[in-house]
Amino acid sequence: MSTMECGDARPLVPSYLDGELTEAQAAPLRKHLLACQACRAGAQADKNMKRWFAVTEPIAVPRGFSGRVARAAFAGVESTANVLTEFERRSPRAAPILLGPTVAVASSSELEQLEIEAETARSENGRILAFVLRLTVAAAVLALLASVAIQSLRRPSTAELRADDRRTMSLDQALEKLDHLERAEAAKPAAAPR
């Protein structure tokens, strides 16, 4: 017959399952559980619930994390907010490595290689950025030159803008021409009166 009462046994079950009881405490409890079906069922239910914690999801550690942290530490970075740039967060090369029970853990040398790749990616991105900047400047200069050229083509000439258009005849020329026309008119035979 069990010497421990159910009321004493039940509060001890969680500690028993967690391995926290001394042998002196655990022995009478075990004896009680063997004898008491209700308490045994309760202990089994507690054990069942612990199985919900037996499985963990794979862990996602971003690539190059250890290298960045070590650099930041030695650079004396105070806050984590400045350590990761938005680009590094969004970069496909900063995609997480899956670590976990079902996934192989990346070795130190692999991580080192990944770190080198990340560095290369950063320098490649720097070169691309410089090239795009140079291209933009060249395009801006070309656009400016083209604009100047177009404007100069469409601009009216100085002669066109002059108030005294040199293409019209001078006063002397006009008088001379008028005089010439009058003489020609006078030389014509007079028309017969009606």
Added chain:
Amino acid sequence: MEPLTAEDASLVQETLAGNQTSFQLLVERYQDRLFALVRHYTKDPALVEDIVQETFLKAFKRLDGFQHESSFYTWIYRIAVNTVLDVLKRRGRSPVTSVEDPEVAGAPNAPDTRVMAPDARLQREEIARITRECLAEIPEIFRTVLVLREFEDMAYQDIADLLGISIGTVESRLFRARARFKEKLLQRHPEFGEGA
């Protein structure tokens, strides 16, 4: 509590001597365990990363104060837990909800609900997801002891030392935490109740 390994001791010494690679190796050794820990507190991967990073940076700054009495992991683990709680506090999610609050502490008198073990047909990922979702709904004061006990397999005394509370408080919080977890699990998935 884990003992300090010779390799960790050596890496700590080399780091203190100015070797950046040694510190990087220390980070590599413990980064996945700290990511796993912090992930129980927030679903935001960027925040998890920030917290783990902040933990390592704090550890680096305090490295000369590391006494070698415990393992490096136990030491950095304590920094990580405190960093998580600090960050959550700063973000307005108080991790120190009073256990005297009847709303929070009401669980011990709840009916003795029982849950079944995860169905063998469930995928591992599915079990982990359900557990994570239920844990996320538990007040942080209870979640912390449950995480430390169930996922980190820490002894009551170590949890008490880490959180600066008594063993009796650890037992009490664990009891409430498990009751809350069962409650959330059965709310979301009544099919896992015994007799369901």
